[in-house]
């Protein structure tokens with residue numbers, strides 16, 4: 673049964689590190705209603721019971737299409753893996769359900785294709801590589817600073833179970849920075865890597881370094897260098913709760929626009 677005035681949400685990847693946090697958030701939020709939970713790792717159990725929230729009447733399923741059909745969802749919130757998110761989005765679009773996507777590692781061509789479909793259907797969708805407000809500010813400050821200090825390196829640090837590198841946040845940061853500075857060569861033009869990868873990944877002349885260690889959640893430093901000085905802008909997510917206000921806001925705001933928005937900063941400006 674759906675409750676009037678609430679956005680009806682299906683969480684995809686609902687038994688993952690992020691998905692479980694999202695389920696807790698949706699269940700608590702008076703503007704949202706949990707109507708489905710999809711994950712391949714758990715079968716037909718009450719999602720609330722599995723998460724220690726008490727009975728919710730919503731049962732885990734591994735079939736997204738079937739869940740969307742039964743639940744009459746407004747929105748899916750997807751935190752799965754880079755190799756399955758694409759199929760999930762196409763399934764949600766097929767059923768006319770708005771995607772709110774936190775899963776990273778999505779190529780730009782997919783974003784453009786989804787935007788066209790969302791425009792045709794007259795509904796909204798959001799892909800946000802990072803939902804933490806502090807991370808959004810870190811990216812914006814870094815882009816602003818790069819206008820004056822264009823030599824930039826990005827170091828991102830994550831838990832060692834992360835599948836994609838560099839992180840979606842690091843790529844988004846680099847994309848925002850290159851809008852503010854010219855393509856340029858950084859470091860010595862004749863520099864040589866004595867061990868492959870020593871200088872990190874290259875994004876239009878900017879280097880990105882990925883650290884994976886137990887103990888980390890999600891962290892990033894953007895280091896900008898100038899003559900006789902460096903500026904370091906750092907953000908730390910010390911728990912996955914940091915992402916939740918952004919996720920809840922996105923699930924509501926996605927009801928209000930048409931087409932694909934890429935980046936949470938575009939919903940809060």
Ligand SMILES: NC(=O)C1=CN([C@@H]2O[C@H](COP(=O)(O)OP(=O)(O)OC[C@H]3O[C@@H](n4cnc5c(N)ncnc54)[C@H](O)[C@@H]3O)[C@@H](O)[C@H]2O)C=CC1
Nearest residue numbers: 685687688689690711712713752756774775776801802803
């Ligand atoms: N945008 C943001 O603010 C954030 C994004 N992320 C991203 O979210 C994604 C998920 O991260 P975690 O929760 O740490 O990963 P995780 O591995 O803990 O969770 C992924 C879940 O997806 C499920 N899954 C995999 N394939 C599936 C399928 N075909 N159908 C249904 N469920 C499936 C898995 O069983 C697992 O429970 C990653 O891409 C990560 O980079 C993570 C944190 C914040």
Ligand SMILES: O=C(O)C1=N[C@H](C(=O)O)C[C@H](O)C1
Nearest residue numbers: 776801802834839840841890
């Ligand atoms: O996998 C994670 O944990 C995170 N992934 C996102 C990313 O790739 O940027 C967001 C955050 O950094 C946590």
